[in-house]
Amino acid sequence: MRKMLELAELRSGELLYDLGSGDGRIIIMAAKEFGAHAVGIELREDLVQFTRKKIEELGLLDRVKVIHGDLMQADIHDADVVTLYLTTTANEKVAPKLERELRPGVRIVSFCFRMPGWEPAKTMNLETRTLYLYTLPPVKVR
Numbered sequence: 001m002r003k004m005l006e007l008a009e010l011r012s013g014e015l016l017y018d019l020g021s022g023d024g025r026i027i028i029m030a031a032k033e034f035g036a037h038a039v040g041i042e043l044r045e046d047l048v049q050f051t052r053k054k055i056e057e058l059g060l061l062d063r064v065k066v067i068h069g070d071l072m073q074a075d076i077h078d079a080d081v082v083t084l085y086l087t088t089t090a091n092e093k094v095a096p097k098l099e100r101e102l103r104p105g106v107r108i109v110s111f112c113f114r115m116p117g118w119e120p121a122k123t124m125n126l127e128t129r130t131l132y133l134y135t136l137p138p139v140k141v142r
């Protein structure tokens with residue numbers, strides 16, 4: 001998780017979206033350790049409730065929020081950094097949205113799964129997994 005945020009070079013004051021935010025660990029770390037603002041989008045109501053409770057307990061309500069909904073419908077136009085831990089298929093589906101809605105220079109980090117058809121700007125090999133960093137506009141591969 002921390003490596004994902006380091007690879008993205010997340011800076012204080014920037015805005016991160018975690019698409020499919022699970023239990024909220026990335027958005028919470030982004031705010032606590034990197035001083036960023038962070039928004040999670042999560043389909044599962046139980047995980048959203050869990051994350052909201054955690055955000056409140058940690059006193060991060062001014063900088064972190066989680067939206068209950070489908071990441072494909074989320075408004076992410078103001079992102080500086082986007083994190084993904086989905087699947088190759090989900091990455092393929094979300095790629096056109098990222099290209100359409102995000103401005104040039106936005107950094108995208110995907111845990112484990114590549115963005116099909118995009119050339120990573122950097123990769124980081126962990127013990128058993130790889131992180132992929134992309135910068136918009138993406139470099140396309142055939």
Ligand SMILES: C[S@@+](CC[C@H](N)C(=O)[O-])C[C@H]1O[C@@H](n2cnc3c(N)ncnc32)[C@H](O)[C@@H]1O
Binds near residue numbers: 026042043072
């Ligand atoms: C592997 S978990 C990653 C959680 C978190 N990003 C992390 O790295 O710890 C993927 C999450 O994406 C959520 N998810 C899958 N499809 C989604 C969708 N279309 N919209 C919102 N959330 C989705 C799942 O419910 C799950 O919590």
